[in-house]
Amino acid sequence: MYENELNALTRAGRLRERKLFDDRLDDFASNDYLGLSTHTKQFDRAVKLVRSYKTRSPKASMLVNGYHPIHRMFEVAMAEQNGFAEGIVVGSGFLANLALIEALVRKGDRLFIDEAYHASGVMATEAIRERVTIFAHNDVADLEQKLAAYPAKRQIVAIEGVYSMGGDLSPREIFELCDRYEALMIVDEAHSSGVLGGQLLGIFEQYGITPHERHIKMGTLGKAYGSYGAYILGSEEIISFLLNRGKPIIYSTAPSVFDTALALVNLEYIQHHAKRYRKKIAKRQAIVMEHLGIVCESLILPISMPDNATALFMQQGLMEQGYLVGAIRQPTVRHPILRVILNTKLSKPKLHHLLALIKHNISV
Numbered sequence: 626m627y628e629n630e631l632n633a634l635t636r637a638g639r640l641r642e643r644k645l646f647d648d649r650l651d652d653f654a655s656n657d658y659l660g661l662s663t664h665t666k667q668f669d670r671a672v673k674l675v676r677s678y679k680t681r682s683p684k685a686s687m688l689v690n691g692y693h694p695i696h697r698m699f700e701v702a703m704a705e706q707n708g709f710a711e712g713i714v715v716g717s718g719f720l721a722n723l724a725l726i727e728a729l730v731r732k733g734d735r736l737f738i739d740e741a742y743h744a745s746g747v748m749a750t751e752a753i754r755e756r757v758t759i760f761a762h763n764d765v766a767d768l769e770q771k772l773a774a775y776p777a778k779r780q781i782v783a784i785e786g787v788y789s790m791g792g793d794l795s796p797r798e799i800f801e802l803c804d805r806y807e808a809l810m811i812v813d814e815a816h817s818s819g820v821l822g823g824q825l826l827g828i829f830e831q832y833g834i835t836p837h838e839r840h841i842k843m844g845t846l847g848k849a850y851g852s853y854g855a856y857i858l859g860s861e862e863i864i865s866f867l868l869n870r871g872k873p874i875i876y877s878t879a880p881s882v883f884d885t886a887l888a889l890v891n892l893e894y895i896q897h898h899a900k901r902y903r904k905k906i907a908k909r910q911a912i913v914m915e916h917l918g919i920v921c922e923s924l925i926l927p928i929s930m931p932d933n934a935t936a937l938f939m940q941q942g943l944m945e946q947g948y949l950v951g952a953i954r955q956p957t958v959r960h961p962i963l964r965v966i967l968n969t970k971l972s973k974p975k976l977h978h979l980l981a982l983i984k985h986n987i988s989v
Contacts, residue, residue, distance in 0.1 A: 638933030639954050650949040651975055653965050658820055658924045659902060660970020661851025661891050671887035683879035688868065691879030699889040700856070706896065707826055708836045709858035713867060716880045718815050718845035719745040721855040724871030725811050725843060726783065727752050729863075733778035737771055739763065739795075741788050743813060744957075762788075765798045772806050780808040786817030786828035790958050792925030794821075797832045809839045819849020820906065820924050824899045838862070849895070852888040854880045902969060909967040909976060916980040926965040927953075928983060936961040939986065948979050 634640040661667060674695065675681050683691040696714050704712035715721040726749035730736045734756060738746060741762040750757045758775055761767040772780060782803050784795045794817070803810050814827040822830030827844070829836055836842065838860040846854040857867065867874055895902065906924060913921040917928075930936040933954045940952035940963065951964035963983065967976065 637955075638937065646944075646949055649947075650944060651947055651971050651979075652949055653968055653971065653976075653979060654949045654951045655966060655968075656816070656848035657851060657968060657970075658849040658966065659851065659895065660968055661849070661894070663970070664851065664891075664894075667851070667890050667894055668887065670890040671883060674886045674890065675883050678882075681882055683882055685879065686875065686877060687879040688875055693879065693882045693885070695882050695886045695889065696879065699885050699892070702889060702892060703856050704858055706824070706892070707829065707842060707858055709840075709842065709860075710838075711861045711864040712856055712858045713864050713874065714880050714885055715843075715855040715857060715874060716877050717853070718743070718813075718843070718847075718855040720873035720877060721843045721845075721857055722746040722813065723749045724867055724873040725841065725857065726750060727872065728867055728870040729779075729809070729811075729841075730756050730781055731779070732756075734781060735775050735777035735779075736781045736783060737768060737775075737808075738783040739785065741791065742783055742785060743789060743815070746783055746811075746813070762791075763793065763796055763799075765796060765802055768799060769802055772802070772808065780806055781811065782808050783811040784813070786812055786814040786831075787820065787923040787925065789816050789925070790927060790953060790962065790964065792816075792921065792923045792927055794828060794831070794922050797834075800832065800834055803839070807839065809841065811841045811843065814842055814844040815848055815855075816923065816925065818844040819895055823903070825849070825895055825902060846884065846888040850888045850891045852891060853884040854888060905969040906967070908973060909969065912973060912976050912980065913967070916977070916984055921967065924967040924969070926967060928963040928965065928987070930961040930963060930987075933961050936963060939963055939983070942986070943979070943982060946979075946982060948975075948982075950979075 685691040699714055700712040722745035726746055730753045736757050737760055739762055740759050758771050760771050787794055818827040819825050821827050841859040843857045846852040910921045913919050913926055936952040943950055953964045954961045
């Protein structure tokens with residue numbers, strides 16, 4: 626039924642398939658920034674925590690009786706550490722963005738969203754299309770021009786702390802601009818929580834910004850926190866509104882109790898070892914500068930490829946050398962890239978070798 630479409634994707638080098646990669650490969654592809662996905666002691670701590678309760682699965686939606694004490698423990702810990710009044714745990718980052726954008730942008734409001742925002746946020750805008758303005762990526766002047774041109778009952782700006790494909794940070798000036806316009810901010814910290822800031826709390830901490838009632842932070846648990854799920858932080862009013870209007874929150878089974886427990890113990894672990902992780906992150910960013918002359922602000926290193934075939938060829942060649950990197954193609958990115966994650970669990974000599982191989986085979 627879809628043979629022609631699949632053949633077209635194949636010809637364009639864009640056909641995607643699930644693959645079971647050899648787990649002996651050094652993982653420079655996933656978002657497991659701190660290497661917690663393989664941390665046995667943390668896994669055992671989460672198991673012990675879940676076993677201490679009679680109920681070990683969510684059973685129902687959060688507003689029926691799927692809300693578990695471990696969910697609440699995680700929400701309180703995450704909100705307190707990040708300086709927000711309240712939090713809510715959500716099934717996934719995709720669901721969190723759908724809930725935020727579809728629920729918060731009401732009649733008379735306008736959403737201003739960065740053109741590089743995650744696909745989940747872009748998809749959510751389809752439901753509120755007439756209330757959406759897209760601004761150029763990280764372009765403060767363009768955002769200001771559009772905020773001035775489109776006054777609204779509520780102006781809401783959606784950005785990412787670290788952009789998932791480019792690895793670049795949202796500029797501090799956007800936060801300052803939103804304060805001047807008294808705009809609400811949705812800040813997707815999926816790729817910045819656990820990576821940026823003195824205690825690795827993300828871009829708010831990185832910039833020394835104290836969260837206030839117009840700030841909303843969301844993030845995922847499947848990246849630096851080594852688990853699965855997501856969270857939203859905000860004022861008590863915002864969280865209460867989402868509980869009453871956020872369809873993906875209201876009508877989804879509550880998040881996995883075990884995954885929330887694993888994120889909770891990993892959150893505590895990261896806080897206790899933040900200084901050590903900061904050093905690891907800085908050393909790996911310095912290695913990128915040494916080999917490629919590129920300033921890497923996060924743990925995401927995108928390397929441009931001339932075409933899809935070259936991206937896939939490079940990925941395969943690096944796999945033969947024992948390294949797994951991402952070969953990212955359209956529509957995720959406009960132009961294909963190798964996406965290298967500076968996984969802090971992998972040794973510095975391995976990163977040196979990987980980058981030397983890449984530099985030898987392409988012009989960076």
